[in-house]
Amino acid sequence: MKNKAFPRIKGLPLTLLLAAVTGLSIGPFYWLIVMSTQNSNDIFAWPPKLLPGANLVANLMVLDEKIGLLRVVGNSLLIAGSQTLGALIVSLLAGYAFAKFSFRGRTVLFVLLLSTMVVPDQVMLVPLFEMMMKFGLMDSYPSVILPGLCVPFGIFLMRQALGSMPNELLDAARVDGAGELRVLWSIVVPVMRPVMAALSVFLFLGAWNQFVWPLITLRSPAMQTLPVALASLHGMQANTDYGAILMGTAVSTVPMMILFVVLQRQFISGLLAGATKG
Template sequence: MTGLSVGPFYWLVVTSTQADSDIYAWPPKLLPAGHLIQNLRDLQARIGLLRVLGNSLLLAGLQTVGALVIALLAGYAFAKFRFRGRSLIFALLLSTLVVPDQVTLVPLFQMMMRFHLIDSYASIVLPGLCVPFAIFLMRQALSSLPDELLDAARVDGAGELRVLVSVVVPVMRPVLAALSVFLFLGSWNQFVWPLITLRNPQHYTLPVALATLHGVESNTDYGAIVAGTALSTVPMMILFLVLQRQFIAGLLAGATKG
């Protein structure tokens, strides 16, 4: 099973170091070659690799941080406050989980046009700030947090914001770490919506920029495309390695909550 998981990734890395002629060779070459730097140079010349990589990092980072903050605030409100229509609002929020993303593309595009946000970073970041699954997950995790812990902080004179920052966030750190990985992964891999709303190549994200390299078969630089694809996995791997312990703790915490 390990071989089945590692095999495709190993083939991706090996292919990213090869020229087009080596990729089509038979029998296939199973060892890395020395063409990686040239493939990356070709990407830089054709799509501005550093620029589109920076665009992806910026947009994914903003979306992840913004979605985490909104999910934490909304989850805290749904879990710890009693207000009229709470159950109905939460049910409506959950109902959006069954709506395919493709259904919302046209009305979302019209909304972005009305606000004159087409071909801007805001058109990518703003629709990704409210993630119903993230709010649901935070609400479920916060529901298990004892009210006595929060009341003790309030008795000591802490306001709601102080309670949230000093009590809730430290306790929920494993859940926030796990959720940040999922949110960053989803934002980093976005393709259809950025392809629709971004028109200036200077604003392209890495997946959209790589898609522009596909042409007729004789003009497609597969070595550069594979090198860019391999490079796109690096930020996700770094994020997972940095948050690995808390990510696993968050998953285990979610699995043991009744």
């Protein structure tokens, strides 16, 4: 009995450590959910309230009245979804070209592409603003979507993942008469699905949470995204409604949670793909 119990006792510190880390990770999110159901007075009450309150519907109604909740969520979903899909396609095509085609200047182009990853996004704001002005795209969805279609990290990730795919597999499909698009769709996409799922989560997260560029280029309230609309709630009145703000913050986490739950298995497989290859 002592020998059987010893491994359990030995693993107890690790279990407690993992439980503590899990609590620290879940704690802020639980606090956000609880506070989003309270009014402003209860949020700052002492001792703090640890259970959900009765202001869930009221905070939702106030939030919808002030920013048009469905409208701004729809704007964010449209922009983030389109940008994620476009960036995923561009990353796959560019990564496939860099990994499987030999052409003059390939290495130089790839190095130049990677060098853009060290350039801060803030440096690109003025050139992008001038481009959108000249193209007549200001205050439109394309002005936010187009600059996010080329993601150097996504191209790099797809290129590295495609580099381990055997060329013989692609050559066999070409011998059978398949064109490059057919090879890409029938051979490459099924194999790269876990990596694409993992990349799509990162791309959607970045597109959903972007704030500065939509704030600059989307001038009319009808085009605002959720992060920009939530920021506008500060200082709208003498008394800021923190319950509505926290409710909006809680709502903003829902799409990411749904996306991760749907792609969880593929996401984990994509993250572990590099570690399982010899």
